[in-house]
């Protein structure tokens with residue numbers, strides 16, 4: 126009996142009981158990446174987080190010394206599911222995003238998957254038959270040490286389906302792209318050059334924000350110009366891709382964008398913030 130309690134105690138220490146319940150959620154997962162960010166969902170997935178830190182792909186664009194080798198989710202009904210990548214891949218990402226991209230009431234898990242030979246791609250996983258399975262993927266950039274950074278998930282063009290904004294190669298060619306799932310495949314429906322949402326080596330990956338900046342009832346994207354000195358607002362008024370606004374900043378934008386009520390706040394390189402009311 127004593128041995129039984131000791132065993133239970135040890136299992137609780139490691140965070141698992143019967144491999145099904147993770148006590149306290151992702152923050153208490155000993156396999157989680159350092160400084161784990163846990164995403165919370167309201168559909169079939171309660172939590173999602175990155176695990177298995179590895180140094181096998183030494184790109185480290187965010188200034189850290191690891192990438193994630195796997196992702197773990199806790200379903201709303203309690204079960205834990207884990208997906209581990211092989212030696213040729215990492216999740217070159219900060220957190221696992223949740224969103225129902227195909228409107229079936231179940232969340233997809235949206236991540237940056239990087240091939241050690243071919244660079245990054247955007248991927249969406251879903252829970253099927255009790256497993257995490259790859260549902261859709263954009264093409265790999267095609268070269269090692271080439272990255273993409275997601276900028277926001279929203280229904281930007283107002284057609285009722287969530288879309289994903291991302292910047293391909295935010296330190297090099299700097300192209301903003303909009304993708305959506307169509308018949309189970311990622312399709313790109315808008316792009317524009319000379320936009321960025323990350324400084325190479327910076328821990329701040331969210332130099333972008335989603336809100337309805339022009340008050341037409343559809344969410345828009347705030348992001349920076351390629352030289353980080355201008356705030357650019359993009360939207361799809363009447364379904365047409367447009368730059369809604371382009372504003373000179375007093376200094377380069379450097380920190381994660383924040384939205385408080387109806388104010389967009391951008392941390393600047395001079396230590397001050399730029400604020401835009403909308």
Ligand SMILES: [Ca+2]
Nearest residue numbers: 225227229231
């Ligand atoms: Ca779904």
Ligand SMILES: [Ca+2]
Nearest residue numbers: 280282284286
């Ligand atoms: Ca859409």
Ligand SMILES: [Ca+2]
Nearest residue numbers: 337339341343
């Ligand atoms: Ca809008």
